[in-house]
Amino acid sequence: MRRLPVYILIDTSGSMKGEPIEAVKVCLSDMFSTLKNDPYSLETVWVSVITFNKEAQVLFPLTELDKIVVPKISVPDDGPTHIGRALELLCNQYDAEVRNTNVEQKGDWRPLLFILTDGKPSDILHYNNMVEEVKLRKFGNIFACAAGMKAKKEPLLQLTSNVLESASIDAGTFKQFFQYVSVTITEGGKSVQMTPDIDNPPEEIEIQLDF
């Protein structure tokens, strides 16, 4: 079976502590529940969540949608936002997890990547290098959300032109982002299934990126 891998990178730096991260967790759970009610997604989507602050950490590896139990997400009191490190971990996970086509098995659909941050990369040099590494991988599409006044859009634009901006870090923002994520995934799942002969990423979905 061809899987549609979905990687979600979530900022857990100090500024996300408390209400923001709780809101993210609720939105994640809601999103999984929405996706599970879509038959395309339920059968094909596998998700991994990577969190990052000073360190990057695999919250859970690529997992079938119906097996996901969202664990506790811990957030330190303060510290930098090492998005570069998160991308490095992402590339390692990609290399280990994403299946290529071989003689006996068709590989995965091109993975989707979503990044949510409320800051900017503190490890900018490493970040720049890792952006190039990410580009070497075959992501079908990449989407980023820069939430809050301190979030910087520019570094994310190096990675993808699909950057959503929002002035506030609150449940409303995350809800909209994750709704967007789930629409993208379900539409993606549909398009890969409707055109089974094309080994391409799910088509880019036209959604207005306004908040």
Add this chain to the structure above:
Amino acid sequence: MSFTPNIPNASVNKEYSYLITFPPIYHGIVISGIDKDEIGLEIESITENSFKIFGTPIKSGTIEIKVKYIQEGLFSNKSKEEIFELIINPDPRDLWKDLPVPDDIEYKKENEFTKCVIPQKEGLKNVIAASKRGRSHAQEAKSRDDHFKITFNPDNEWYILAVADGAGSAEFSREGARIACETVWEFCNQKLSENQDFDNAIIAYKQAADSKDEAKELEARKVIGNQLYSLLVMAAYKAHVAINKEATQKERQAKAYSTTLLLSVVKKFDFGWFTSAFWIGDGAICLFDMNNKTAKLLGIPDEGEYSGQTRFVTMSEVFTDSTALFKRLRFNIVDDFTALFLMSDGVSDPMFETDFNLNNYDKWVEFYKNITENQENPVDLSHEKSEEAKQALLNWLNFWSPGNHDDRTIAILY
């Protein structure tokens, strides 16, 4: 430190069992929130501190399990309450909707179709075929795009088998597939009825092959090749033209009618079975023989690593290179065989996945057994059961394969 059990998710219609064990400081545990009548799960106390949640869920959602207990303290006991979540996933089979196709669409087509052909003559094989709308189409009230046509002409004893798979992304591909099947059938049927030239060429070829004279065999092979070209390739070309004509009349691009085509003509001679095939696009045609342990693919599927995209009858570039067209032709003379299969990729993809597997005899044995010894919908491929077998084959097409819900069509000559 609070106790957080990681309760694994349950799924509707799947048996579930999980043992939850609380820390020893929990006393007098009372659990509520699991209602067997409502969700299909129940809970049973195994010891004072461990409980088994088990059963087969009947409803999806997030269940809140309330746990009341007494925590012993140094001076006094505290009565506490915690809530744990248990997620019950839906069954994907319940999520797929079966929406009817609107009545007023152009080129309306049945959601499923099945047929059997039983020649009234000793020693001949029967044909059954079935085609079914895929779940991905049913989910969106879209039409079946696949098509097939199978016949046996008692006057000249030729079988004609055609299967076409309309491209999912092309709006009127269901009609493209229908035109393709009807056109190639009409053309082949007429050609084969016109005169004996083709039959004579086959007989001549057999004699040349038996003579062990390589030059002779090669010469006769060329004759067959040319005959087959003017039969099967021309039939496909006629289909190409007919689809273009329909598109032009409707002021549309032929692309909107994109379809693959699998075509085979077969006849039994005194010296054995002549089978031939021409194939554009994905799917599979296979001559399967359990006695000789062979599975010959009668063509090469148009996909693979390099093209990444299948080919369609509607593409004019398919018909510009006659050498390439020659390479798509296959023919065989065999004493006998178990079955000749033609199928759309809605069947071949979930069953074989890759070209490598399509070329693996063992996989075809598995496939054959999957049909004949299927647990849910076995198809009895004995000759006297063909009438029943066509319906059984249609039911067999319901097989469950996660992520594979395209239209499915299969024709079997056996």
